[in-house]
Amino acid sequence: MHFSGPQQRSTYTLLFVIVLCGVLWTGYFLGTDRDRLGFRQLGESSFAHHPSPPGQATGKPLGFPYTHAADVTIPAGVKVIGLVFFGRRELVQVLDCYLKRNLKAYGGLLDEVIWSVNTKMEDDLAYLEELVASSPHYRKHKATKKYDWYIGSWEAVDDPHAIYLKIDDDVVYFEDNAIPAIVKRLLENPQYFTISANIVNNPALSWVHRNMGVYEGYYPEMTKPSHSPPKNSWRASQLPSYEGPLEGPEGFAINGSTAAPFQGHRWLPVRLAQDKTYDMSLSPASLLTYDPFGPGLSSWTAAAQTHYSFLHHLQQGDTWRYKFDTWDFNYLRLSINFLAIRGKDVMDVFPFPQKDDEDYLVCTRPQQLRRRVIIDGTALAVHFAFNNQYTAFGGKGVRWTDALDRYKAYADEMICPGLLRPDVKLPKVEVS
Numbered sequence: 250m251h252f253s254g255p256q257q258r259s260t261y262t263l264l265f266v267i268v269l270c271g272v273l274w275t276g277y278f279l280g281t282d283r284d285r286l287g288f289r290q291l292g293e294s295s296f297a298h299h300p301s302p303p304g305q306a307t308g309k310p311l312g313f314p315y316t317h318a319a320d321v322t323i324p325a326g327v328k329v330i331g332l333v334f335f336g337r338r339e340l341v342q343v344l345d346c347y348l349k350r351n352l353k354a355y356g357g358l359l360d361e362v363i364w365s366v367n368t369k370m371e372d373d374l375a376y377l378e379e380l381v382a383s384s385p386h387y388r389k390h391k392a393t394k395k396y397d398w399y400i401g402s403w404e405a406v407d408d409p410h411a412i413y414l415k416i417d418d419d420v421v422y423f424e425d426n427a428i429p430a431i432v433k434r435l436l437e438n439p440q441y442f443t444i445s446a447n448i449v450n451n452p453a454l455s456w457v458h459r460n461m462g463v464y465e466g467y468y469p470e471m472t473k474p475s476h477s478p479p480k481n482s483w484r485a486s487q488l489p490s491y492e493g494p495l496e497g498p499e500g501f502a503i504n505g506s507t508a509a510p511f512q513g514h515r516w517l518p519v520r521l522a523q524d525k526t527y528d529m530s531l532s533p534a535s536l537l538t539y540d541p542f543g544p545g546l547s548s549w550t551a552a553a554q555t556h557y558s559f560l561h562h563l564q565q566g567d568t569w570r571y572k573f574d575t576w577d578f579n580y581l582r583l584s585i586n587f588l589a590i591r592g593k594d595v596m597d598v599f600p601f602p603q604k605d606d607e608d609y610l611v612c613t614r615p616q617q618l619r620r621r622v623i624i625d626g627t628a629l630a631v632h633f634a635f636n637n638q639y640t641a642f643g644g645k646g647v648r649w650t651d652a653l654d655r656y657k658a659y660a661d662e663m664i665c666p667g668l669l670r671p672d673v674k675l676p677k678v679e680v681s
């Protein structure tokens with residue numbers, strides 16, 4: 250080929266680049282299956298409640314959900330501090346590894362975790378001593394005087410520049426992305442008063458999740474199986490299928506008005522033939538409402554279905570189905586199981602002029618300041634149980650399921666052994 254001048258040469262170069270791009274682009278599409286483009290999800294099974302075999306491609310739409318946290322930068326002088334209202338060791342035993350994994354030492358964002366003492370139980374307090382001794386970045390705080398309700402637990406907040414992560418002691422799962430995502434969202438949006446994680450088992454959010462189609466048909470196993478089920482299993486695929494009336498087993502009411510059948514009972518998946526779908530309106534989740542004080546707060550059966558459905562998606566690798574960008578809670582009452590708040594915003598008003606700290610921090614105060622409460626839908630966390638769900642029938646509610654053992658088994662297998670997060674880029678922290 251003969252080039253007569255610079256102009257013609259650049260024309261040929263441009264032509265070559267265009268052809269090359271075309272070849273690469275075609276190659277990309279030939280190598281991309283239908284699943285990755287999200288066709289399968291639109292075409293079939295996403296609204297039917299047939300459990301897919303584990304490991305099957307999950308139809309995740311390309312680029313969704315983005316991680317809001319990949320490039321979080323913490324400004325110089327800003328600490329990120331976990332604040333856990335400590336009470337019950339059987340629950341904290343699950344949370345512990347998730348928190349350690351989020352310490353700076355392991356590639357997370359947390360400078361430290363403060364365990365705010367919220368119990369008088371001797372055994373739990375003894376466990377707290379062990380817990381605090383297990384990490385140089387753990388410490389406890391005991392309120393120096395008496396306050397109403399939970400207000401004393403906020404006394405530990407003493408750094409106005411820090412971001413605090415208020416986490417309930419019964420958060421039993423959260424994704425690596427959760428803390429970075431809500432911290433970043435708070436840093437970027439001074440107009441927001443607080444940012445909550447996208448919490449599974451949070452009254453109004455359970456209604457949101459149900460409408461997103463993530464609930465699965467599950468009913469309690471009413472009689473003890475003749476062979477004891479495998480210990481330490483969190484995998485939903487290993488559960489036997491529910492066999493009984495589609496309306497649920499005899500002696501069981503979906504509205505939570507019947508006690509759990511026996512301690513450690515399982516909930517079993519409704520598995521139907523490929524041409525049948527389960528009618529979700531038969532299930533406890535059908536009673537959920539967009540209401541912070543609805544059945545999502547009080548029903549142990551809705552909580553049980555929430556957890557077994559979540560564990561199902563956890564094994565399937567499609568927890569992305571729970572996610573969205575943001576959800577504006579306006580000034581609606583939000584249960585504060587997992588949120589990020591600035592130290593200054595707490596210290597400005599401590600001790601709160603209202604004994605219900607939750608109502609004050611998500612309704613009264615944000616409304617006064619006209620700074621809203623936002624859910625970050627990319628920050629997924631699971632809350633085990635509200636008091637009514639936990640203590641229903643003297644503890645014969647969600648506590649009598651084996652869901653907590655399943656979360657513990659998951660943490661023991663998947664989180665605790667790999668505290669260091671090699672897959673996660675260390676956050677950029679500007680050192681002052």
Ligand SMILES: *[C@@H]1O[C@H](CO)[C@@H](O)[C@H](O)[C@H]1NC(C)=O
Pocket residue numbers: 502503504505506
């Ligand atoms: C709950 O369901 C049972 C059985 O369907 C029914 O008898 C009972 O009245 C219900 N309770 C409430 C509070 O709705």
